[in-house]
Amino acid sequence: MPIDPTAAYDDGNVFARILRGELPCRKVYEDAHALAFHDINPQAPVHILVIPKGRYVSWDDFSAKASDEEIAHFIRAVGAVARQEGLVEPGYRMLANVGQHGHQEVPHLHVHLFGGRQFYAMVPE
Ligand code: AMP
Numbered sequence: 455m456p457i458d459p460t461a462a463y464d465d466g467n468v469f470a471r472i473l474r475g476e477l478p479c480r481k482v483y484e485d486a487h488a489l490a491f492h493d494i495n496p497q498a499p500v501h502i503l504v505i506p507k508g509r510y511v512s513w514d515d516f517s518a519k520a521s522d523e524e525i526a527h528f529i530r531a532v533g534a535v536a537r538q539e540g541l542v543e544p545g546y547r548m549l550a551n552v553g554q555h556g557h558q559e560v561p562h563l564h565v566h567l568f569g570g571r572q573f574y575a576m577v578p579e
Pocket of ligand 1: 468477479492493494495496503550551557558559560561
C-alpha cells in the first residue's frame with residue numbers, strides 16, 4: 455500500500471529495522487550517514503537502494519527538514535554508490551517514489567539505482 459509522505463516517521467518500517475540490524479540486507483555501501491543495499495525484489499540486473507540513516511519519511515520530508523549537510527552528504531553517497539558499482543560509464547537510472555501517486559511503499563526515504571541494461575520509457579505504464 456502506498457504511504458502518506460507527510461505522516462510522522464514510523465520506527466517500525468522495514469528500512470528502520472535494517473538500519474537497527476534487526477533485519478538482514480545485502481549491503482553494498484555504508485558510511486556514517488547513509489546505507490546502500492540490494493533491493494529484495496530487483497527490477498533490473500542491478501537494483502540498489504540508497505537510504506539516509508536519519509529518520510526521514512520521504513523526499514518531501516527530507517528536502518524540507520534535513521540540514522544542508524545531511525542533504526549534501528546523501529547526494530554524495532548516492533553518487534559514490536553509483537561509481538562504486540560501475541554504473542556511471544554505461545549509465546543508470548535513479549528514482550525516488552513519493553507518496554500515493556509515486557507509489558512509495560516504504561516510509562523511509564530511499565533512492566533506487568537501476569543499472570545493468572538499457573532503459574527506455576521514462577514513465578512506463
Ligand atoms: P518504493 O515503492 O519506492 O517504496 O520501494 C520500496 C522498495 O523496497 C521495493 O523495491 C521493495 O522491493 C524494496 N524492499 C522492501 N523490503 C525490502 C528489504 N527487506 N530489503 C531490500 N529491499 C526491500
